[in-house]
Amino acid sequence: MNQINRAEILIEALPYIRRYHGQTVVIKYGGAAMVREEVKRAVMQDVALLHFVGLKPIVVHGGGREISDTLKAMGKETPFINGLRVTDAETMRITEMVLVGHLASEIVQLINEQGGCAVGLSGKDANLLRAEKVLSDDLGFVGEVVEVNPALLHSLAQADFIPVVSPIAFGADGATYNLNADHAAGKLAAAVGAAKLILLTDVRGVYRDLADETSHLPELTRGEIHAMIASGAAERGMIPKLQSCLDALDGGVERAHIIDGRVPHAVLMEIFTDRGIGTMVVN
Numbered sequence: 001m002n003q004i005n006r007a008e009i010l011i012e013a014l015p016y017i018r019r020y021h022g023q024t025v026v027i028k029y030g031g032a033a034m035v036r037e038e039v040k041r042a043v044m045q046d047v048a049l050l051h052f053v054g055l056k057p058i059v060v061h062g063g064g065r066e067i068s069d070t071l072k073a074m075g076k077e078t079p080f081i082n083g084l085r086v087t088d089a090e091t092m093r094i095t096e097m098v099l100v101g102h103l104a105s106e107i108v109q110l111i112n113e114q115g116g117c118a119v120g121l122s123g124k125d126a127n128l129l130r131a132e133k134v135l136s137d138d139l140g141f142v143g144e145v146v147e148v149n150p151a152l153l154h155s156l157a158q159a160d161f162i163p164v165v166s167p168i169a170f171g172a173d174g175a176t177y178n179l180n181a182d183h184a185a186g187k188l189a190a191a192v193g194a195a196k197l198i199l200l201t202d203v204r205g206v207y208r209d210l211a212d213e214t215s216h217l218p219e220l221t222r223g224e225i226h227a228m229i230a231s232g233a234a235e236r237g238m239i240p241k242l243q244s245c246l247d248a249l250d251g252g253v254e255r256a257h258i259i260d261g262r263v264p265h266a267v268l269m270e271i272f273t274d275r276g277i278g279t280m281v282v283n
Contacts, residue, residue, distance in 0.1 A: 013272035020271065021054040023195035024157065028185035028244070029107070030062030031202040033261030041110060042264035043200070047162065048114035049268065056157045059111075059118075059164045060188060062181035063103045070098050081137045083236055087178050092141040095178050096122075099166040107164045118162040123169030124176070126152040129184060131169040131177040143169060143177025145184055148191035186244030190251020197248040198270060199241050200261030205279030206242070210235050220281050222249055245281040256281040 027047065033039050050057045067085070071078055071094060079086050087095065104120035111118035123129030128150070131143030156163050165188065167179040182199060189197040206228075208215040220228075225242045228234040234242055238258075245256035259266045259278030270276045 012274060016272045017053050020195055022056070024056040024058060024189075024192050025050060025196045025198065025271070026058045026060060026185055026189035026192070026194045026248075027267060028060050028062070028181055028197070028199045029261075030064070030181055031200060031261050033200045034061070034063070034103070035065065036262070039262060039264055043261070043267065044107070044110040044116075045114050046265055046267035047111055047118075048116040050271070051116050051160075051162055057162055058153060058157075058188070058192065058194070059107060059162070060167060060181055060185040061099070061103055061107055061164065062167070063099050066103060067095050067098050070094055081139060084134070084137070084139055084142055084180075085178070086138070087140040087142050089141065092176055092178060096168055096176060099168060104164050104166045111162055111164070116162050117160060118164050119156060120164045120166070121152070122166040123179065123184070127170070128152055128165070129167075129169035129179065129188070131171045131179060133171060133173075133175075133177065141175060141177050143171060143179055145169070145179060145187040148187050150188070150191045153188075153192055180240050182240040182244040183247065186247035186256075187251075189248040189253050189256075194248070194253050195255070196271070197245065197253050197256040198267060199244060199256070199258045200266065201238075201241060201258055202260070202262060203238075204260045204277075205258050206238060207235075208233060217279050218276075220279055222246060222281070222283055225281065242281075249281065249283055 033043050047057045078091055100122045108118040108120045129145055130147035132146050134142045134144055153163050167181040167184040171177050204216055206217045241258050248256045257270050257278055257280050259270050
């Protein structure tokens with residue numbers, strides 16, 4: 001690539017930098033992007049670049065694979081019901097240890113290595129997230145977000161910090177609950193008035209038929225999502241992400257994006273290029 005090509009890439013990004021300067025972008029980080037070292041580092045470079053060109057990124061991370069690996073190493077088996085981990089008190093303690101003690105710390109370090117100034121939080125900090133127990137099945141300490149208190153995030157953003165949020169929270173009963181990271185990201189994006197919600201996943205985006213590569217959908221509307229979920233056309237693993245997009249749009253977020261987190265610099269390509277990648281969700 002010659003110098004002119006490099007300059008043209010920067011010029012293509014200029015309208016998007018101008019449009020989103022000063023705006024908040026919530027990035028849900030999870031899946032394969034948390035496993036492959038080169039992709040992991042690329043995501044954190046993207047987050048740092050967003051920050052330095054004037055956007056305000058917030059990272060919400062998952063960690064299901066790491067939790068499963070840790071539980072297995074400790075000799076503990078945990079069943080799943082409808083894709084959700086049954087979480088007893090011991091499993092909840094291990095989950096909090098992995099999410100807050102290990103993964104958040106690692107993400108903060110990776111961002112800071114790129115020159116950013118990231119801060120790790122859990123939903124417990126300053127009552128950022130409040131939860132209530134999921135009652136549909138006997139899942140133990142699995143919760144859903146019922147309230148977001150974004151004051152701390154606003155203060156950190158104004159002070160030029162990059163928040164990294166672990167999806168656990170207190171309930172009204174004083175118990176700690178594990179949250180679905182996709183759902184938490186959607187609710188949080190709405191509460192902070194984000195311009196965009198970006199969900200990293202392990203596929204190219206949303207498909208009408210996951211087995212048919214040609215059925216990839218570059219854009220979806222709110223009505224199409226409701227129809228896909230109601231008809232059963234949405235894959236089970238994609239449903240929390242689609243619901244997260246709906247939560248964000250319902251809360252005033254302009255755009256939500258489901259993109260392939262396995263692709264290095266997918267976040268930059270989605271925000272700063274004319275074509276973008278993945279699936280964009282609009283009203």
